Amino acid sequence: MPAGPGIASLAGVTQRYGRVLALEALTLDLPKGQLVGLVGPDGAGKSTLLSLVAGARRIQAGQVQVLGGDMGDRRHREAVCARIAYMPQGLGKNLYPDLSVRENIDFFGRLFGLGRAERAARIEDLLRSTGLAPFPDRAARKLSGGMRQKLGLCCALIHDPDLLILDEPTTGVDPLSRRQFWQLVNRMRQRRPELSVLVATSVMEEANAFDWLAIMDAGQLLATGTPEALLRDTGGETLEDAFIALLPESRRAGHRKVVIPPREEDATRIPTIEARGLTRHFGDFTAVDHVSLTVGRGEIFGFLGSNGCGKTTTMKMLTGLLPASEGEARLFGQPVRAGDVETRRRVGYMSQGFALYGELTVRENLELHARLFGLPRAAARARITALEARFGLEAQSGAVSGGLPLGIRQRLSLAVAVLHEPEMLILDEPTSGVDPVARDQFWELLGDLARREGVTIFVSTHFMNEAMRCDRISLMHAGRVLASGSPQELIQARGAVTLEEAFVGYLSDATDEAADTAEVIPPMPAGTGLAPRGAWPPLALRRLAAQAHRETLELLRDRIRLAFALLGTALLMLIFGYGITMDVEGLSFAAFDRDRTPESRAYIQAFEASRYFVGQPPIASEAELEERLRAGRLSVVLEIPPRFGRELVSGHRTEVAAWIDGAMTFRAETVKGYVQGVHESFLAEQATRLGGAAPAAASIETRFRYNQDFRSLYAMVPGVIMLLLVIIPAILMALAVVREKELGSITNLYVTPTRRVEFLVGKQIPYVVLAMLNFLALVAAAILLFGVPLKGSFLTLALGALLYVMATTGIGLLVSAFTSTQIAALFGTAILTMVPATQFSGMIIPVSALSGTGATVGALFPSTYFMAISAGTFTKALGMADLVPSLLALAAFVPVLTLLSVLALRKQER
């Protein structure tokens, strides 16, 4: 055990997610200045432990001390987070895929407040020492898995941390890159001997090289000590043996060494799989480059290679999921055709990860697939029962599959894949993340299927011990097959001792990456380059600027999104400005004239002459009146009674009925006014003509102000500007934040000194700028395209727009703080902005006519106030002084929304 205080210590830490217990009363001291490994299968609690030490996750129960302080204390956490670097699980999870290598490192440098010159020097140094120097401008998303992890390491090391935390940094990385990665870590430790490194891994082989290990399983600590001590104590040959020996009796039960009997060659048959020159391009990228292979019946064929080397793409082409760009694949002697349903009945496929339905139970999943394969009911029931027994799933038959441990879920996936008794199985990394015991059980089943039932198995894996169990293997790298043969043949061909060594040999020949990493690195210049306290600009501002800078780069990279955001708004403006109209015109009108006299015709004529009504063929009967109104073909019907003319001439009173279609209330209200108006003027004219009645005693002169022609366009255009400046900025903003949550880069908020307000406001700035560009385009369209003059002060309108888009992006921020998936954010923002903006903000109905919830929602929504500013400046020639109250109201939304978003956003994961 090391002397002196450790780098971190945990006491009685318990962490629980729902029903799953991740850590159970764990107590552990981690030594300082060493390469410390946490070893155990997936789900052992390693990641949880690391994220607690990094301060990324909130402590539920117990004590976590790191770098001499309590991580439960926010002040301590803020003080030490600049000394900790954390690389979460998943390849490049905390990187920004659209940014280049250099931009990624630069961002982290900015976050920690490094000056420009300092950053440039360090980036240069890190790029050279990691072998990334030849591709500083390549986007992170285009890097191979190994390179991504090296980049992650650069980002983690730019601020000279004292504690480096790596969560499964080499999972999914090829053996060569893995070896280089550890060389790199060791060199960094030589340069800074005080650096402590804490690593989690499920690859037992690589833990041999660590200084000190903590072996974990199911949230508990099994043992600690140096690798040598652990091997000595358990008497195992390898750490994997040691791990199995350390497991409690119940978990070990039934475990035995996997022995797969040798295969009997039968060369007479047609090969099950035959690929010749198989090639696949994605754009200008070649994912699979002339791959040829043959797999015989009953053979177990292994496929090895790093993530992204083309294994999955090859498997997809073999199953017909993906058409090949070139070359040919044959299954059972038949060419593979995409979408060929019959071949699929002979093939079982198990895709990477758990692709079954987590919300269904084990049995329901099996039943669903039995139905999809069209198995007869009775046969299906028998087969399912048999499979459950064989795969050890009986106990979990009724359990919801999503909540089961990974090992059991993988067995279920396999059961589903063999349900229809296929002749061939294609398994894409079936054992990633499965603990060694469960993995061995899984392989026993595979051996059984191949040897006893003659099923051909095509399997990809990262584990060398699994590869050793295959009849033949292919090594794949960058889309090409480097070598094929039996494991022994390959080892002999390279003159190596282990398969891993052979693989590394092949890879070194194929790449030149190995050469650059060997560069000798001068010791780091003395003194840290972190900006001193009190420097200008202050750190907080630098971090905010870093976020804004990064978001701007990402926004500029996503051309499609940018184009949609800019052109889309202009297009919508065009459609709405042109199309939304409150003018009530072109009303279809027909008369049911039961009089047919010159008088009745004159009356009808008065309506036909009005510009609001469009005459339709007259109505002949009561039934027709009913029918045509019901069909919605008429808006107004005049019914003139018999003897109308006679009564009118003789000065007797008579009456006329007007039927108005009341389905659309607004239109009906307006029509009522029109009908009344035409009627009155007819009477007045009639009176004048007959010379009997006195002229009108007084008249009313109406003046339509601000919009003399009473045209909708003038009223609508300011409204459309209001509408578009809320929906689009809010949705883009919400998705920008939630995207980071879903894709994982939010971790950088959790573990760097970035404060929540810096993160949010920094991300907000580019979207405010984008929205203001939108605003300018919309105003230009209003004036130039629609000819709606801006009568008031442009400056006031622009100031209002600025405050408004700050508020609307604020709404996006607030929604994003509550939601964790992009769908939720999209749904939530759409429904929360669309209804209030179109209905309750004065765009169609004036705010003064709202009542109840509508009025309340309107008053609490920023659009109402911007609508007043927009309409005021466009149509009423108002200036700054007139609109102060609206501007102030808008301004008030900004701090309130920001504050609420900051409060709702978590600085730590739960």
Added chain:
Amino acid sequence: MRGVQKLRNILWLGLKELRSLAADVFLLGFVIYSFSFTVYSQATGVSHELRSASIAIVDEDRSALSGRFAQAFLPPFFQRPQIIPLAEVDRRMDTGRNTFVLDIPPDFEADLVAGRQPVIQLNIDATAMMQAGIGASYIQEIVAREIATFLGREAEPAVELQIRVAFNPNLTTSWFTGVMAILNNITLLAVLLSGAAVVREREHGTLDHLLVLPVTPFEIAMAKVWANGLVITVATGLSLWFVVHRLLGVPIAGSIPLFLCGVTLYLFFATAVGLLLGTLARSMPQLGLLFILVVLPMNLLSGGSTPFESMPRPLQLVMSLVPSSHFVNFAQAILYRGAGLDIVWPQFVAVTAVGAIMLAIALLRFRAALAAQSQ
């Protein structure tokens, strides 16, 4: 045989889709929220009638008659009129405090009695589109009536006009807005649910698993269409009955089953649009933008918010190719006017035809997008 199996696959995959939806608490909450609160607040929050219009009077006459005007504008149509000096007219109208200002000139009553035909000026804020026109005719009518009463000339007009409003006699706004809110929700949800389902499955790689089973993209897509469609149809039925009919007291003239049949036909179109957008978008932000570009015009220009016949002619033609306008049309016909299948069948045919074309395009794109799926 294959046909039967196809149908069974669609059935079982759809049932699976329903299970997934039931497990997604957020989505369910969203559906419930939008079919209850959103509908209710739109129905009760908005008024198309003249209500609480703010009017001010500039009384330069200060006679008995001008005093009577101030008493004539009554709630609920008008707020109590404010008497203001002439100098304040511009400011009050500029700030939107008053939508209407009635200016009674000096010596109005005297001129009236002397038969000199004086003129009253009515200022209207014409940017308040929905109130301006309706309010103007109300005010003219009230003023004319007051003058006639004052002059004792209440002679009955030679022809009495009886205005009868069919299908909504009192022109209660909530009858209109409540139902239109449901229609907007249907479009919104159908497009969003099916579009997001495609993008999500693609992002999470679960589509791959389905594709290695003996099922075709057609079956996968149809399962999504019927399952999402069923949820929305049921939600629509419940919302129509409980929120619109029971809670808001809107009488429903026609047959609800017939309306739901129409909704089902329309949903084929709307979910197909969603599928199509889902295949076009590469990420959720892109889907969000596409969604706005498509759904917003579909909802706002279909005649559910503004009068369809007043839109420019070319736009009317374009929109008549979009089933949402037929949807609004037959919804109004069935629910308000009690129309039967004999009347709405042309709309049903139009919706089905465009829906079928859309579905075919969406399926083609869906299949192509699956094939081109990167790695």
